[in-house]
Amino acid sequence: MDAIATLKNVYYLYPKSTAPVLKDISLEIYRGEFLGIIGPTGAGKSTLCLTLNGIVPQFYGGRFFGHISIAGKDTLSHPISDLARHVAAVFEDPEVQLTATSVENEIAFALENLKVPAPEIRARIPRVLAAVRLEGTEDKHPQDLSGGQKQRLAIASALALQPDLLILDEPTSQLDPVGAEEVFATVKHLNQTLGVTVVMVSHAAEEMATYADRLALLSDGQLQVTGAPSEIYGQFAPLQSLGLRPPQVTQTMAQINEPALQEMPVTLSEGLEALEKLIRLRDLSPAPKAEKSSPRGAPPQISVRNLSHTYTDGTQALTDISLDIFPGEYLLIAGQNGAGKSTLVKHFLNLLKPTSGNVMLGQQSTAQLKMSELARRIGYVAQNPDNQIFNSTVEKEVTYALRNLGYDSGTIQQRATESLAAMNLLEERQVHPLSLPKGDRARIVIAAILAMEPEIIILDEPTIGQDDRGANAILEVSRQLHEMGKTLIVITHHLHLMPDYAERAVIMGQGTVLLDTSLREAYHQTEILKSTFLAPPQAVLLAQHLGRLTEKDYPLLTPAEVASCFR
Template identity: 60%
Template sequence: MEIIASLDKVSYFYPNSQKPVLKNISLNIRKGEFLGIIGPTGSGKTTLCLTLNGIIPQFYGGRFFGYIKVAGLDTLEYPVSHLSHYIGSVFEDPETQLLSTSVINEIAFALENLCIKREEIITSISSALTAVRLEGMENKHPQELSGGQKQRLAIAAAIALKPKLLILDEPTSQLDPIGSQEVFSTVRKLNKELGITIIMVSHASEEMAQFSDRLALLSDGKIIKTGTPEEIYTQIPLLESHNLRPPEVAKIFYGIRRKGINFSQVPVTLEQGIKTLRELKNNIVIPTTPKKSDRMHENNLVPLLSTRNLTYCYENNIKVLDKISLDIFSGEYVLIAGQNGSGKSTLVKHFLNLLQPTQGTVQVKNKDTQTLSISDISRIIGYVGQNPDNQIFNMTVKDEIIFALNNLGYGKRQIDNKVYKILEDIGLLEFSQAHPFSLAKGDRARIIIAAILAMETDIIIFDEPTTGQDYKGACSILEITRKLHQAGKTIVVITHHLYLMSNYAERVILLKEGKMILDASIDEAYHKVELLKSTYLVPPQTVLLTQEMNRNIQNKYPALTPNQMIKCFSSYEI
């Protein structure tokens, strides 16, 4: 098969770095393939992408060893401007790539800079819009588009140059499930119908298993293994040793096989999993489902946070929240879910009194929020935003926490003792004198959590806390939420990544177009598959497999996690 790109013993050191980020990498990329690159944060994935389009070392400098050829061109001999004719790049955040005031101008921008003739530009724009399904949106401002549409526009701008190779670095990490699916299906279409070779970096293991032809596992700057999704994602111990999350389907059937149950092959996609599940119908043994207490209906329980007929409209009378009534009780762990634009963030802004209702009321500890100052509410509700950088403004980690305590009137000795304990508990003691922005994003989120712990709030709200995190980083933050919940804190998490919350949340509030369409236990909510799909949310693969399993049994079992489903299988036929 023809090779479109090749790396030969590539190593790279960033300027002033003593440690290589890439270590002796050799890899051939076949023309027309969809190559997925997987690996933990810090493994060198982004650096590898930047070497393929010449940005490293041409713009970054540093020390580069080895050779890279793309479409027959040595990336050291040709300038990036020339390489861009053959290599398109799309990055994690589409906002950083969109510069123009309309969709059509965005796609034309690169073409005009390359002095392509007007007639060719018009033809290229039309073809690119058709390829990414944005026809009819030519005159829209990019900010009017959804997250998935923005990313598809960034892809359109890249493919308008008709590249032979398209590189995408975490293009879906900031998107909701429908936006993510839009991007993956668009990229696969470009790959299959236009023959564009795809290199995609992603932590989305279920989608990578479904769409990739081949995977390369990168860790600590080295290629650990390459192979088909079936060859890589069935090696569960290998993946977990590199802090990677396998597709839930693969983890489930790997666990079932370890119980001594034989079947042809561990599946890695949902379709394969359903087929294998049907082969094992005689091995299903449903365990007893434990009963769970329902805090929402305990006697004499007073809500800690409540809304009644909460309605909010923008100035143009567009309704963002529509008659939402809910109660959140002390000690609960609540998941608020919904696609982008469903009203999740607007609801939370009302909890924090950053917005006032158009109609209805919001109460915190039986007091109307409109009678409380934001300072008063900050002593009751702590908020960890999606981007921790927006909440950090001190020069050291320690000072960030001291700032909150100073405002509460503590003495110096009390502050020193409190800061030491909080930093120790949160795992940041060794970084107390470090500048916050010298830490990884996950650790910066911990700083905000530490500052909130210092405030001793009753409720802590986490707004999309796992966005942009790898699996290890996401679990690390969610484990903090678990410990806080076990310590008696009321936890509210906002996310559309349902698969991450199966082991944590107790209750789910589901929003759609500003309305609350479900308030139920997580066991019940996750198995409302059609309702979730109507809001463009994707239940965990475990839930979808369990639904298939429950078709053939009398006592339905509401499994949420791979381990719960594995328990449903016995090596003895019944």
């Protein structure tokens, strides 16, 4: 096959680094393929992408060894501007890539920089908008688009350059599941109809198994193996050892361990077929009964009554929401991008004022409480922990709020030591926070909040950009806090992670509460989930198919629960 990109014995060290982030990587990327790059956090995936457009090492510097050619051009001897005519990149956060005041101007911007003639620019814009299904949005401001639309606009801007190679680095991690599916489908459509070669980095195992032609597995800067998704994800144990998650259908069938299944399914359709075969081979356990929600004896900790909020631009973010949150609960809040989840919890902290309605913390309205009092009682970890870090050491970060609130030095040191120990950060107390991995930075923010000894802790999308090991490490911290008696509120799109942690789910859509029930009940309300652009985990879909095949109710949530029916 014809290779669009060739890497031979590539090593790379960032400036001042003593350890290579890429180690002896040799790889051919074939013209017209969809190559998925997977691997644990810190494996070198993003750095590998940056070598393909010359940004590494031309922009970052450092030490580079080996050879990379793109469309026959050596990435060391050709400037980035020259390589940009062959390679286009789309990154994790579309917000940082969108700078113009209209969709049309956004696409034109890069073309103008490359001195593409104006008539050609005008011809390309409708073509790329049609390719990503954004026709009719030419005059819209990019900030008025949904999360999925913004990412598709970023792809359209890259596509307008008519690249031979389109690189996407975690383009769906901040999107709701339907938005993520939309981006994957768009990219695959471009790959198949326009012949664009695609290289995508993603932790989204289910989508990678469905859409990628081939996967390349990186670990510790080394290329471990390449192969079809069925070959890579079918190796269940090696992936788990690296902290990676195969698709849930693969996890389920690996736990059932039926020798008659000659190939391990990796897509949902393959999993449903395997389930039908298993029913003919195995006896089924009785369908378990769904547990009921635990009784609530204490008065609510937070009470929301008839809460509405309209932003200054006229956006109606919340509409007449009433909700009670009880002491010691572990609550999941989920819904589409723009459903109002973050807007809701910001009212708990008085960061936003109600347009109408009221929020009570215990017996007091949050509007009557000082910000310092709310900070003592409610801890909030934002989507990006880096936005909450501004001190030069971990210890200073953890003690910052305590010092500003006038606690004595003995109390400050005691609380700092206890919270750092709880987050396994004692050895890093004198380290600069931003030198640590993202998962550790999130734990620093949690440690700083824990030192305040709040009653309630809110985690807003804490698992974005994390591999499975990193995501579960953060959620294990949330479990520890819950076991300490804290009330936990977690906002996330990653529904597959939550059955081991949350007890109750509030599902939001377009600023309203669509569901408020037990997690098990909520996950099986698939039509309501679909209405707010959420997709239930594959294990839930397997369980529902099992129910249809047996005419029984199987209210199951996880691969382990589905597998247990066949033992």
